[in-house]
Amino acid sequence: NKCGKRWHYQENNCHPLFLSLYVDKLPLSIRVMLEATIRNCDGVYTKEEDVQNILDWQQQQNKAEVPFSPARVLLQDFTGIPAMVDLAAMRDAVAKHGVDPSLVNPKCPTDLIVDHSLQIDFSKWSLKNQEMELIRNKERLQFFKWCSKAFKNVNVVPPDVGAVHQVNLEYLSRVVQLSDGFIYPDSVVGTDSHTTMINGLGILGWGVGGIESEAVMLGQPVSLTLPQVVGCKLVGSINPLTTSIDIVLGITKHLRQAGIAGKFVEFFGPGVSQLSAPDRTTIANMCPEYNATVSFFPVDQVTLKHFKKTNFTQEKLELLESYMKAVKLFRSYEDPSEDPEYSEVIEINLSSMVPYVSGPKRPQDRVAVGDMKEDFQSCLDEKVGFKGFHISKEKQEIRVPFLHCGQEYQLAHGSVVIAAVISCTNNCNPSVMLTAGLLAKKAVEAGLVVKPYIRTSLAPGSGMVTHYLSTSGVLPYFNQLGFEVIGYGCATCVGNTAPLPEAVVDAIKQGDLVACGVLSGNRHFEGRLCDCVRANYLASPPLVVAYAIAGTVGIDFEKEPLGVTSEGKEVFLRDIWPSREEVQQTEEDTVISSIFKDNIECSDSVVFPWDPKSTYIRSPSFFSRLSKELPQPQSIENAHALLFLGDKVTTDHISPAGSIARVSAAAKYLLSKRLTPREFNSYGARRGNDAVMTRGTFASIKLCNRFMGKPGPKTLHIPSGQTMDVFEAAERYQRDGIPLIILAGKDYGSGNSRDWVAKGPYLMGVRAVIAESFEKLHKNQLVGMGIMPLQFLPGQNADSLELNGKERFTISLPDTLSPRQQLSVQVNASFMSTHVNPDLCSTFQ
Template identity: 90%
Template sequence: MLQTLVEEDAQTRVRSLSLQAPSRPPSRGGSQCEHGAHVVKLPAATSSSLRSGSTSVQQIGEHASFALFHLKPCLRTETALKNQEMELIRNKERLQFFKWCSKAFKNVNVVPPDVGTVHQVNMEYLSRVVQVSDGFIYPDSVVGTDSHTTMINGLGILGWGVGGIESEAVMLGQPVSLTLPQVVGCKLVGNINPLTTSIDIVLGITKHLRQAGIAGKFVEFFGPGVSQLSAPDRTTIANMCPEYNATVSFFPVDQVTLKHFKKTNFTQEKLELLESYMKAVKLFRSYEDPSEDPEYSEVIEINLSSMVPYVSGPKRPQDRVAVSNMKEDFQSCLDEKVGFKGFHISKEKQETRIPFLHCGQEYQLAHGSVVIAAVISCTNNCNPSVMLTAGLLAKKAVEAGLVVKPYIRTSLAPGSGMVTHYLSTSGVLPYFSQLGFEVIGYGCATCVGNTAPLPEGVVDAIKQGDLVACGVLSGNRHFEGRLCDCVRANYLASPPLVVAYAIAGTVGINFEKEPLGVTSEGKEVYLHDIWPSREEVQQIEEDKVISSIFKDLRGRMEKGNTFWNNIDCPDSVLFPWDHKSTYIRSPCFFSKLSKEVPPPQSIESAHALLFLGDKVTTDHISPAGSIARVSAAAKYLLSKRLTPREFNSYGARRGNDAVMTRGTFASIKLQNRFIGKSGPKTLHIPSGQTLDVFEAAERYQRDGIPLIILAGKDYGSGNSRDWVAKGPYLLGVRAVIAESFEKLHKNQLVGMGIMPLEFLPGQNADSLELSGKERFTIALPETLSPRQQLTVKTSQGKSFLVTAMFDTDMDVIFFQHGGLLRYVARTLL
């Protein structure tokens, strides 16, 4: 039995404290720019209306880029509420649609806005572990539409992420099919170093499992080391599962899990039922007893005592760097040729320092200077221990007299109000604020590129010196250019290390040998001087955090949101589409749908829309983050008489296929071999013109020319997003020919009726001497079968074999119907 949860994305449920979400007020107009004493000049009308309490939503919106946490508490609350109201009004059409769904469908439950981040709500409120229904008891399970769904495996609940296409079919009664996976046992041994956080452990495990080659497999943790991990530790490890390409990372229930549930949302009666049932069906585990260890397809052993503080970067999560080696590693990144780690900066330019003015004071930037430091707790760091460690580190840093340079774009993005609640309860929130880490809101922020603009002086200095500036964040997404266009090196780190690097102002530091900073009295302060002990953190977590945050969540879930409660929605079986809406449109996936299944149609004389290399991620394919003003999506919105400040984000407009199709392959980091440089452009082969990807695809479709995509290894790795398949489908792509596919993305392509085709082993576009400018014909037989080889012929007279990557007979059926959605539609008809 699979429980499908339909939840609103984090960006919609954001409670925004600032439209631009800055960590500091802008320099212009400010009379002071020091931590804790920001003074920002506002137009007289706005200032007076703030004092009188009559400020309108529009006025606050125009001047919402100042730091709200420097206002008086009453004004801060009022402004936060008005910003929250504005954010909800901007997304009203989407919320109305969600509310209509909850009424029109019996099996849809919508979590109201402003309650909490989806992952924590899933785990701590909706989790059952054991389901009881109609006299039957069975294990809980979940299919989620987000790559972070695997967090739930840390609580003994089997769950994995699928694309939105599959989840939509599940809601309409179509089961999820998968081949029986191998189960890999990951044995944890050894004792955890006191200075090692769960983030360090997860980065270490990620590297080990990535190297082990476990793509598409189930991983189950066992061994004596598991009992040292708290339930939040386990969910943190399980969350990174997509990064090492496993389907799930499972932790069976044990006494630690039961202890955690006792503090959350479980009554004593439910706990007794859970324990007795799990033991009866042998799903309960004592990790200290080797006799209970299952037999696995293979076993990988990891020694926890080998884990030391690490960061990950500068471009990929699997590139782990020990903090003790960070200074030397960054230097080697400057030396190496441009690639996954290198930036190829000449020796004579590596010592470049560019002076600039900020708030009337001169500073300098160099290679390795930190310009973005974001403490994020939505997924990896929902674990209270790492956030408390960061808070206590901030407290000790402030008490020692350390500061963060004001030009660094610092921010604190709690995963939910619960995180703010326990940071406040434990007394560390004011110290975060004094270092510039102020709460900017709840929802996707720096990880997805929603970083407030850097100060103009910083941007100019980076460009002038061609500097490799750095961002440090405690999230789990940091591909190059994702945080900010001009910040080339980005590192994932635990929250306390984010604070430490922000204080240091550079990643080029050896914390063991060099001081973190110097106080105003000239005293050198080292990191070990202010690092809180593991015992100190655990004591506060046990005494003040666990029970209080779940009591707060229960209250928020039951109370809901006034705005949400008052939303009117259509009371109809069919949703009344507003054709003028730029947020919600009737999708065109079912246009010209016939009752009969059409016969297989060969692809005749197709052009290649894109000629791509290795490691094309879903970030390159799917629209995400802000909408660039020069993009095809921006042109469309401008044609609808919207101003750039009204564009919102791709995430907010994912219900509008016209926007999302134009945003497909619109990444500035897309490396298209037709163009020779990064950018969202391609070659329209018949005319020889360089166009936006959407414009080229539109011209091909107008001329009736089918399209394919040529790619290298690991096509479609990264986040699970349904628009990675929906977008190419609407662009007219019929097939993708690649050296290899990420499994989930391959399934998504099949789900939209796009053929995933693999070159034969040892072959690729280069070995076959393909220029990409040929026309391609792919003949389909009357009957297809899984993993069947097909012949591709080119207009240059070449032909080669490819393997159709259909894993099951159901995959073939979905493809023949034109995709999973069309299959379900015909089934219902």
């Protein structure tokens, strides 16, 4: 280990052969944790008892708390910029105490990919979008460049290279790391829930919050309960018409129903060998959607074949294979004698998979493509909810005419107005992108078109994707259907779609239409893509193209044609769908690596030269009271509830990433800085400015606050009885010295990992969140910021305790805290009991 000691199974004096047999029983994902724990055993963060607990995984799973030190940290710019701003502010803080600021550096190697700032200003002009990105985000990019020079162990990947997960897969993954005289398995934690994509290459990794990532960057291991590992056995043969996206959604459904929240999933069985490396990363990407921690595919011959196509040298490949075999991290899926022991086994038959989409509001609501027309009709009928829009029968057949570019069109319920082909996360797989390209080619050759008012876009995950689409000859056909490359980075997924044509918006509003967006992304909550587009569906790239051509989601592809040619010939989807063999051959012939360049200028100073006029980068106030004494936990007295929330409050509700509304508190701040609404950019792009992000906390137009009668970023200032913006109310409470809490229901904080979902409430003065249950990642973020995540006792909630949210709350803390400890919370003159979440103790040690 790093102390220079040779660790051995000392407690039981085991023979090496017995120890080898003991390790053979462990799941391979646990073996990676075991190696990292032995190597980093320093007696401080990682102790010998931690190694012992991992070796005794069968008995200690779901019981022992163990540390894990990943090989590297992965940041995307939305969550990466506040982390780097914090580090820059730390340099300022230690410099004020007479300490050399250059000593503040990430200890763990950190890669930061600038990929979330791209906006679609021009749907048909990709270079112009890239130019606008550089102009709009100049201050942020200069700061990132400074970080890459000023900090040790920081690598910044500039914009227009690719989306974070694609870059991670193509450039940053190593499988085997070489450093400080050690050879060890690659592993990673990232500030994005879909970091799990890397599991498809046999690399252990998962998403953490920005606050946790900063701790890892500074040398602290991630702490987690030794997980149960569910073995997912894949059997059967894949249907030729089934894409990897269909397999993803099918596996997601099975695993969600299996109840595996917080567990590791490790795939095995003969069916795994049928999946390419991109197939595996696509499946691993959806891990957060069924609430597992990782979805691990151990390294095998298919993994080696994948890396032969990359920039791996023959020497690297030989080292990879020999090392992984030597430490028993390489396996053959065809040999059942190599199967480890799992906590439980779930068997999934691949031959049962059929094409699906997900929507209209949540990724878990799958709809078989063959049932899509009927399902959308039922969504119109059902009451407003996760699947319903409650449109009266007499209004369901409405058609609204409008003019676009001098030609008349009609919109109806189900009309597609946004169609985005995105090749990151669950659609980075080359096979589905080439299927979409070949479908576009056949559609153009058949004389089909996409209506010009549909906001179409093609956002490749990286330059490699554009390269193989171009080399395969399908890119011009994408262009002819309106799917032109708009740039590289997250756009539609994070709400950066350019405004729809005014005539389209007017028609939607006039008919109160349920217009639709179709995208090959992984997030599509209502109002996220565009506030006037109420129904959004996740679909594979070829189905995005198909629905764009059809112009509606209310179509039965089997019985109805996609369109009619100028000669009057009906063209069905089956007529232009490429065969699996055609796609595989094209993939084999065209998918190769590409390169990128770095061209951003910055300052060479040790501490960052903060510009007081900057509205993008600002030194936060977190370290203004920094001292050498460890702060102690303090009780909360006579707090008011800032918000009274219900179930399923997502991180989008808490800290939106999309556009900044012109009437919001953040807009008022930016207007005071003499910016025009066109210069507001997005919340995601301004995460380096705490003034904007605090004002943007709870600024979602879909926030349902029980103090209010309708959704919106408003709340009740209880002492005065006035209704005001959430930020303005919090600011007034702070001026009056009144601490704040938040009341919530089930699954508080689900969704993307964003550190501002904890930092924002903290700066607003929120000291505790009392909810029925928490999403684990968000719970950890609250703990990291010193906000108490308190949980009602089982069977209790705000309603059962007859709370209206207007009470005063006092939370008395004992001298010591322990996991799930019951606390007494005083509400006016009555009492209720809650228990603290299991990780709270780590905040106050």
